[in-house]
Amino acid sequence: MPSHLTNLDAILAAVEDRRGEVASLTTDLIRFPTVNPPGDAYRPCAEFIGRRLQRAGFTVEYLRAEGALGDSDSYPRTNVVGRIEGGQPGSTVHFNGHIDVVEPGNGWTLDPYAGTARDGRIYGRGACDMKGGIAASLVAVEAILADGRSFPGAIEISGTVDEESGGYAGVAWLAKKGYFSPPRVDHVIIPEPLHKDCVCLGHRGVWWAEVEVKGHIAHGSMPFLGVSAIRNMAAFLAKVETELYPRLAQRRTAMPVIPEGARQSTLNFNSLHGGLPEQPDEQGFPAALVADTCRLVLDRRYLMEETEDEVRGEIVELLDELRRDRPEFDYTMRELWSVPPTMTAEDAPVVRALDREIERVLGKAARHVASPGTYDQKHVMRIGELRDCVAYGPGQLELAHQPDEFIEIDDMVDSAKVMAATTLRLLYGEAA
Ligand SMILES: [Zn+2]
Numbered sequence: 543m544p545s546h547l548t549n550l551d552a553i554l555a556a557v558e559d560r561r562g563e564v565a566s567l568t569t570d571l572i573r574f575p576t577v578n579p580p581g582d583a584y585r586p587c588a589e590f591i592g593r594r595l596q597r598a599g600f601t602v603e604y605l606r607a608e609g610a611l612g613d614s615d616s617y618p619r620t621n622v623v624g625r626i627e628g629g630q631p632g633s634t635v636h637f638n639g640h641i642d643v644v645e646p647g648n649g650w651t652l653d654p655y656a657g658t659a660r661d662g663r664i665y666g667r668g669a670c671d672m673k674g675g676i677a678a679s680l681v682a683v684e685a686i687l688a689d690g691r692s693f694p695g696a697i698e699i700s701g702t703v704d705e706e707s708g709g710y711a712g713v714a715w716l717a718k719k720g721y722f723s724p725p726r727v728d729h730v731i732i733p734e735p736l737h738k739d740c741v742c743l744g745h746r747g748v749w750w751a752e753v754e755v756k757g758h759i760a761h762g763s764m765p766f767l768g769v770s771a772i773r774n775m776a777a778f779l780a781k782v783e784t785e786l787y788p789r790l791a792q793r794r795t796a797m798p799v800i801p802e803g804a805r806q807s808t809l810n811f812n813s814l815h816g817g818l819p820e821q822p823d824e825q826g827f828p829a830a831l832v833a834d835t836c837r838l839v840l841d842r843r844y845l846m847e848e849t850e851d852e853v854r855g856e857i858v859e860l861l862d863e864l865r866r867d868r869p870e871f872d873y874t875m876r877e878l879w880s881v882p883p884t885m886t887a888e889d890a891p892v893v894r895a896l897d898r899e900i901e902r903v904l905g906k907a908a909r910h911v912a913s914p915g916t917y918d919q920k921h922v923m924r925i926g927e928l929r930d931c932v933a934y935g936p937g938q939l940e941l942a943h944q945p946d947e948f949i950e951i952d953d954m955v956d957s958a959k960v961m962a963a964t965t966l967r968l969l970y971g972e973a974a
Contacts, residue, residue: 546966549689553966554903556685557959564681564954565664567594569657571641571673572666578642578706581617587641588622591676591701598684600624600699605719607711612704619711623700623721626687628969632695633728635965637683639676640705640712640918643668649945663948671942674949675733675935675957676701682961695969698727705918708879713918714925722926729892729930729968730922731961735937735949736800736911738957739904741896742933744885745913745920746799747844749853750812750878753778753861755836758870762830769870771836772816777868778838781860782809789856795845797885797912800939804914807848812839839878843914846883884920885912891968892930899963904956913939934960 574587592602607619625634646654646667654667664674683697700721702712713722720726736742755775760768790807799805817833844853854877864871886893888910900908913933922931936953 546970567677568664572657585620588620592622595624600626607715610711621702625698629692630694634696636698636727637679641701665948669949670735670937678954678958682958709918714921717925722922732933733935734933740909740911747883748881749842752876756872757834759834760832768832772833775836799912808843810841895964895967903959
């Protein structure tokens, strides 16, 4: 009875032999400036991955999410999915990586789209989040296929879009079409950068809302004749600062969230604007007016131990107290987005397989973690209704979205070995 151990050593050696390949593939992927928004260069990047999969023997489909949020003829949302059958009946292991990256921002000392190799690292936007992870999974699977034997089941690899903006034209769209559901797929691994010795079981919840505080317009020289929406918003912010933040800091979770600072409830103000837009210099001063509106976007990350109703309720309570206690305070609230916390069971097959192979390849026990922010796992689990899904990939979470983002070549090779061994264990079953 063949087990996944039959040819494991040869396959791990084949991954090691492909060290240069992992690095150059990462560089090649970084050179596609797949910045989201707006969603540049998706099609060529998807086709590059598709051609590589075809060369390895995969059947490849390009799937444009027509009609999905963000899709247009100028910025088509093109996803790529490849599948290869092993020649024997069995389950399917799927590696899913997002091809989009966030904009570089300021502070780079290297070209963000050059994919520069230096000191055992590859630098560039998306090196760690998550083109290095895509490269590692591709090379892991290529090493399995190079072995040439038939195997049970099938392997799939997808490159999907828009993870950085919610994944609606990417994994969510494909999941609605059955691409992330049994019987097509049984196990999903998302190579997000969460450290090569960690299995990421899920993520905290998200609740976004826009609060608009209303005022009453008047001449800026006689503010007593109006109601300043900015001062009223300041009263709300003061209440959040003195009453809500201390409460949130107390709320610890049993979820193994990394980094440590995110193991509690958090709240960020994404944006704040009151009154008229500021004028560009050449257009003089803005008009002298009391601000009659002030808008704030809240980004609340919440825990398994909290509910969305509670999260919403404590914001509404603060606002309602102000409406009661402060003359002429009025507000509206619009909910923008929410995702509940997501966690895969620690005894799920994909988790157990990764635990065993991390220990075998790296010689140390795997750590179970959870991500501070949400990622595409939510769509696999909620739309695809597939519970056997985790994130596992090379790279340091803290480098994601930073200037001079990089990935260590050693980390990619190590995690590619873990991915190859885990794929075989899942396909061949539990033996050994
Ligand atoms: Zn990512």
